[in-house]
Amino acid sequence: MPGNANTPSLATCPVPDHGSSYEIIVVGGGVLGTAFAATFGKQGKRILMIERDLSEPDRIVGELMQPGGYKALKELGLADCLDGIDAVPTYGYGVIQGSEQVHIPYTIDPDTGKPFEGRSFHHGRFIQKLRGAASRTPNVTVVEATVNEILYDEDGVRATGVRCAPKGDSDSSAESVSSSATSTEYRSPIVVIADGCFSKFRKQFLGKEVETASHFVGLVLKNVALPFPNHGHVVLMTPSPVLMYQISPTETRMLIDIPGELPSVSSGALRSYLESTVYPQLPATAQKPFLQALETERLRSMPNSFLPPSTTSELGVIVLGDAMNMRHPLTGGGMTVALNDVVYLRDMLNGDVTTDQEVTMVQMELFFWKRKELTTVINILAQALYTLFSGTNNNLLALRKGCFSYFQMGGECISGPVGLLSGVHRSRTTLAYHFYRVAFHSIWLLFHQAESSAEFPMLLLQTISIFWTACAVFLPLLWTECWA
Secondary structure, eight states: TOOTSSOOGGGGSOOTTTSBBOOOEEEOOOSHHHHHHHHHHTTOHHHHHHHSSSSSOOSSSSSSEEEEHHHHHTTTGGGGGGGTTEEEEEEEEEETTTEEEEEEOOOOOTSSSSSSSSSOOOOHHHHHHHHHHHHSTTEEEEEEEEEEEEEOOOOOBBEEEEEEEEEEEGGGGSSSSSSTOOOEEESEEEEEEEEEEEETSSSHHHHOOOOOOOEEEEEEESOOOSSSSSSSSOOOSSSSSSEEESSSEEEEEEEEESSSSSSTTTTHHHHHHHIIGGGGGGGGGHHHHHHHHHHOOEEEEEEEEEBOOOOOBBTTTTEEEGGTTTGGGGGGOOOHHHHHHHHHHHSSSSSSSGGGHHHHHHHHHHHHHHHHHHHHHHHHHHHHHHHHOOOOOOOHHHHHHHHHHHHHHHHHHHHHHHHHTTSSSSOOOHHHHHHHHHHHHHHHHHHHHSSSSSGHHHHHHHHHHHHHHHHHHHHHHHHHHHHH
């Protein structure tokens, strides 16, 4: 496509054949959709990927890939999509609270003897490389169009394809479909819905609404001296955390979490909040670049949503990615989940499975439970950590203080949690072990810092209250992820 060197040219793609059918239609050309199309195209499946807008996306999330996601990307043969986009290696996290900070490195990869690595980058550049990889894959056709309807057989039971409206010549440089047609139908026994966090088909097939607890406001800071270069940073603030990570050698993404309703941009309320609440709590080295970014950049935001995983009973329809399951992006787990889902599906839907809708649906039920070994850990950890780091009542503040102190102890107190967060360890037992160790450590701090034993009776009551709060955070998430 002309005008953007990072945009894949559709001249390399097969011309879409309106009169024939495909084995799989993928709705959405984001991380999961492109990886799915490229992976199944390599298996010899005839794939049609339909994306509403093939120009480079400009988003403020989906930029930090944990080691578990990077490992899956390599397993899918797509690691070269990180080449040539100024991607930055990441080696762990730094957590900052006031004047204190703690270093949390990624654990050692037993296969190499070296620490696991992640990557951080401009989201749009990565997506365009993925789209380019998909478009160059034999058997994959890419179309720029908006899917408006899922088609069914005469009985209205089985999905048979999609109806979409091509992007017009006036607002597209894609050579994908004829602009003279008002709508186009494509046929396939399997339709994969991977149209992201704002999915138009989620309600139709899953019947679920997302829960939005907060918003991220994003800025790009220039030439910041971060406390831990090549690391993600979590700055624990009041009322909620700020994330920082490099997206190129000279640029650092800052994501400011704002709980509740987002202040108005047009009235200046959002800028006032950032200057009065966020700026004073930032690390000193980030304060000047932060003010410079406020002067030069448009304030952009994204909702931070939670959506527990679920399945659809519609024959021939598969809902994946953020359309099916979301967690708070605090821990950067989205791409890890998406890419590992493609790895699972590659192994479970191989051979001729996708030609039989009933067999495919049985495999998808198995997939739904198989993926839980990873997603349960990542989803619970993201929601639980966000609740602790953004809590304002005394119990949550005590748990947040205890969590930071727990990290300061080092050893397994950091290797265990970061192994889970990074997506390389997948034990729900380990997750529960460390979560409740944090809770008991928080309680121990209360007694350790008491000025006299006369405070103990009141502290015993607070102990019960803190433990109850910890259970109220963890157990509902565990139930939702594992059994609901």
